[in-house]
Amino acid sequence: MLELPRVAHLHVHLESAVRWSTLGEIAARNGIAFPAHLGGHRFTSFADFFDQNQLVRECLRRPEDFHRVAVEFCQDQVAQGVAYVEVSFTAAAHGERLGDLGMPLAAVLDGLAEGGERYGLGWQVILDTSRRRSVERAWRTLELARKHDGVVAVGLAGDEDHPAAPFAAVFAEAREAGLHVVHHAGEAAGAASIREALDVGLTERLGHGIRVLDDPDLTAEVRERGIPLEVCPTSNVALGFVPSLAEHPLPQLRAAGLTVTVNTDIPEMVHTTLRDEYAAFDWTEAELKELARASVTASFADDATKARLLAAADGGA
DSSP states (O other), X not given: OOXXXXXXXXXXXXXXXXXXXXXXXXXXXXXXXOOTTOSSSOOXXXXXXXXXXXXXXXXXXXXXXXXXXXXXXXXXXXXXXXXXXXXXXXXXXXXXXHTOTTHHHHHHXXXXXXXXXXXXXXXXXXXXXXXXXXXXXXXXXXXXXXXXXXXXXXXXXXXXXXXXXXXXXXXXXXXXXTOEEOEEESSSSOHHHHHHHHHTSOOSSEEEOGGGGGOHHHHHHHHHHTOOEEEOHHHHHXXXXXXXXXXXXXXXXXXXXXXXXXXXXXXXXXXXXXXXXXHTSOOOHHHXXXXXXXXXXXXXXXXXXXXXXXXXXXXXX
């Protein structure tokens, strides 16, 4: 594969990027049976993924757990060629589980600050909340987001069979507060979930969005509005939403003139890296630069950061 330019990584969940070796050590320290059977195989269903992901999350208990995985996350991102990352974290769910709403996010932000400085990584955090959970949790997520400068956006994740409409007021207020909004849509469900994410959820990017081609009119609108897609090929295949990487619609999405970014989503759970995601397709040098530029322009980074990253993507310093 051609050398990958330094890129931005826009769709990756911190809890699903924890090193397996680290998870084992944390689980042992916290007296939890390590789920050694997890990772590296195709899930039997989306529900199977949720169950396995919950086992991983349960291992994280103490501030030092969250801090450590955030520092290591920064190291791993830089090793993969990432210059800037927007990492998703389900802060309110952890806080409710542990009886301290603010602790997990505070520990993660401290870890990202340390790791970002140590390894030279730019970062911001997206706080997600599950569509399956209560609107009250979404409000608590927004409350956390408004308290911390390191949080750039909020949004919905989880099972797309659950509608976004009940959460509309939360995301309207988030936009009014100056936060960005980005939802998962168009992965498990079809074009209707994308339409709802745009019109009701006020999303500025589409987490996944691979089903947009189901509706030509919607495809045209997403293209004309410049709504970026956060495409995660290996995850889509592992979760059963695409039969194989060879059949993944990423090239067709780009051919339709859509703004496409390449991402990992749940890298440790499916044993992938961002380099692997780019290497799965036969890109020319010009196409790699286009994808690198798209990852930067689609980000929520400030103008100075974008200018620096774009220069690097173009072969500058």
